[in-house]
Amino acid sequence: MTADAEPYVPDVRLASARGRWILLTTVLGSTMAMLDSTVVNVALPRIGEDLDADLAVLQWTVNAYLLTLAGLILVGGALGDRFGRRRIFVLGVVWFAVGSLLCGLAPNAGVLVAARALQGVGGALLTPGSLALIQGSIRAADRGRAVGLWSGLGGVGAAVGPFLGGWLVDGPGWRWVFLLNVPVAALCVPVALRHVPESRDPQAHGRFDVAGAALGAGSLALITYALIEAPTGSPSVIVAAVGGILLGIAFVLVERRRADPMVPPGIFASRQFTAVNLVTLCVYAAFGGFFFLIVLQLQVVAGYSALGAGAALLPTTVLMLLLSARSGEFGERIGPRIPLTVGPLLCAAGMLLMLRIGPQASYVADVLPAMVVLGMGMVTLVAPLTATVLSSVDPGRAGLASGINNAAARAAGLLAVAALPLLAGMGPESYRSATQFDAAFGRAMPWCAGALLVGAVVAWTTVRSPAPEAACHPQCQMHCALVSPPLEPPERRG
Numbered sequence: 001m002t003a004d005a006e007p008y009v010p011d012v013r014l015a016s017a018r019g020r021w022i023l024l025t026t027v028l029g030s031t032m033a034m035l036d037s038t039v040v041n042v043a044l045p046r047i048g049e050d051l052d053a054d055l056a057v058l059q060w061t062v063n064a065y066l067l068t069l070a071g072l073i074l075v076g077g078a079l080g081d082r083f084g085r086r087r088i089f090v091l092g093v094v095w096f097a098v099g100s101l102l103c104g105l106a107p108n109a110g111v112l113v114a115a116r117a118l119q120g121v122g123g124a125l126l127t128p129g130s131l132a133l134i135q136g137s138i139r140a141a142d143r144g145r146a147v148g149l150w151s152g153l154g155g156v157g158a159a160v161g162p163f164l165g166g167w168l169v170d171g172p173g174w175r176w177v178f179l180l181n182v183p184v185a186a187l188c189v190p191v192a193l194r195h196v197p198e199s200r201d202p203q204a205h206g207r208f209d210v211a212g213a214a215l216g217a218g219s220l221a222l223i224t225y226a227l228i229e230a231p232t233g234s235p236s237v238i239v240a241a242v243g244g245i246l247l248g249i250a251f252v253l254v255e256r257r258r259a260d261p262m263v264p265p266g267i268f269a270s271r272q273f274t275a276v277n278l279v280t281l282c283v284y285a286a287f288g289g290f291f292f293l294i295v296l297q298l299q300v301v302a303g304y305s306a307l308g309a310g311a312a313l314l315p316t317t318v319l320m321l322l323l324s325a326r327s328g329e330f331g332e333r334i335g336p337r338i339p340l341t342v343g344p345l346l347c348a349a350g351m352l353l354m355l356r357i358g359p360q361a362s363y364v365a366d367v368l369p370a371m372v373v374l375g376m377g378m379v380t381l382v383a384p385l386t387a388t389v390l391s392s393v394d395p396g397r398a399g400l401a402s403g404i405n406n407a408a409a410r411a412a413g414l415l416a417v418a419a420l421p422l423l424a425g426m427g428p429e430s431y432r433s434a435t436q437f438d439a440a441f442g443r444a445m446p447w448c449a450g451a452l453l454v455g456a457v458v459a460w461t462t463v464r465s466p467a468p469e470a471a472c473h474p475q476c477q478m479h480c481a482l483v484s485p486p487l488e489p490p491e492r493r494g
Contacts, residue, residue, distance in 0.1 A: 012138050014138055014142035019142070021195035023146060026131065027157075028188040028191070030150070030157075033126060036119070036178075036181065038158060038161035039165025040061065040062065040065075043174040043177045045306070046173075046306060047061060048431060054428035055426055055427070055428050057113065059292075059418060061116055063228070064114070066410050067117065067120060067217065067224060068123075068217065069120040069121075069127070070407050070414060072213060073123075073127060074213070074407055075124065076124040077132070080200075085198070086196050089130065089132075089133060090189055092122050092125025093185050094185065095121060095126075096126055100115075100178040100179065100180075100181035100182060102119075103175075104176070104177075104179035131147065136199030137197050152321075155321040158317050158321075159321055162313040163314060166309055167307050170305050207260055208262075213262055215250050215251035219248040223241065223244035223245070224244075224418045225240045225244075226240040227415070227419045228422075231422065231428065272464075273389065273393055276388050278455075278458050279340055280389075280408050281455075282344070282412075282452065286348075286448040286451040286452045287378075288414070289413075292416075292417045297354075297437065298361075300434055300437045301358060301441065312367050315371040316378060319372070320378055323379045327380055328387060336459075340455075340459035342377075344456040348453055350371070354370045355442055355445055356370065389405045420447060424441070
């Protein structure tokens with residue numbers, strides 16, 4: 001893995017031993033990040049109890065990770081193209097494991113939040129590289145099947161995540177939700193170094209939009225701080241809010257003037273691309289807020305164990321795993337407008353049905369119907385949304401378009417986790433009281449449904465193009481994108 005190695009020509013057969021090792025490496029890496037995004041929420045009540053933390057700490061436990069991940073994920077992909085995809089992927093896995101170890105050993109809330117931010121940096125390095133390793137190593141004739149296997153196995157990991165997280169929280173303890181990543185990384189790294197060939201983009205340069213990444217992450221951080229700390233009434237809240245807005249304006253100005261920006265403004269000249277990203281912001285804000293609150297509602301109010309709360313989420317993921325491919329094919333036939341309108345409306349109905357979840361809620365009568373309706377909405381929505389993002393730009397910019405869409409979804413979830421408790425009137429200790437949290441949850445779900453309704457209206461009024469002529473890659477149709485759309489690396493020809 002030397003810096004002057006020649007660019008690798010992808011010619012590995014998937015059926016070969018090396019091809020199977022490459023697939024294992026990418027599945028292990030992506031599963032680490034995917035599990036982390038689904039299992040941590042299940043552990044939040046126990047984390048708060050063990051560390052004597054208020055609601056703001058629980059918000060930061062989720063958002064510190066999302067903040068660095070969303071701010072740096074585009075940079076992570078560019079680093080892999082320039083310095084070697086295997087090199088950056090391995091660095092990301094090691095970084096993620098170190099952050100996970102620190103999370104698992106955190107003696108207090110401050111260390112936990114800082115370690116979560118460190119973990120997000122590792123996630124930003126390994127997440128783009130996981131699929132890029134397949135694109136850069138497997139021969140073109142086998143690449144579609146390899147991506148399909150990667151996506152399907154990743155979907156299984158997503159389905160298992162909440163269940164596994166609940167079992168760990170109720171058994172060995174919440175710290176093992178993080179510590180579990182360490183042995184996975186210990187297996188992934190030597191396999192990657194021994195069996196995965198290095199690859200890079202020979203046309204990539206060494207110039208990176210550091211200013212854009214810093215301004216974007218800084219803006220999100222300050223706005224997130226202002227939203228989370230707003231109930232305290234501290235003067236620092238106003239300062240942070242104004243600072244976040246100013247940094248956001250500076251980010252736009254820098255990106256407009258820079259020769260090689262992280263987010264090229266010209267890509268938004270496509271009305272379709274802009275429209276679909278607006279829909280993405282709406283729906284993934286709703287998803288981010290919902291998945292943060294529902295596990296608290298199930299444990300604090302309905303009296304479920306952590307395992308029971310995690311298992312309660314399984315229907316949405318299983319439906320995504322079983323039906324997303326068909327949804328993607330259907331969207332290609334009829335065009336994106338109807339799926340991107342009907343999907344959010346179904347999700348909104350599912351979230352309003354969540355209002356039936358109260359003290360001693362029955363899973364079959366109260367929880368399952370809401371989860372099934374929500375899952376069907378996600379099935380209808382997610383695959384056509386990703387396919388439309390990719391079809392709305394030139395094929396050579398598909399990787400960039402997918403990265404922007406993925407980052408937008410994570411930023412939307414980040415801001416929703418910060419803003420929704422404020423909008424619902426949750427106090428710092430609300431999650432410790434079943435009565436208070438139940439009332440606040442009842443106020444929060446209409447906000448989530450409202451965001452989805454806005455997304456449906458935007459889709460109906462702005463998404464006009466016919467179905468894409470070319471199908472997207474298999475991960476667009478199969479990946480269980482509960483927290484963000486799947487990433488699509490630039491197409492490589494073998």
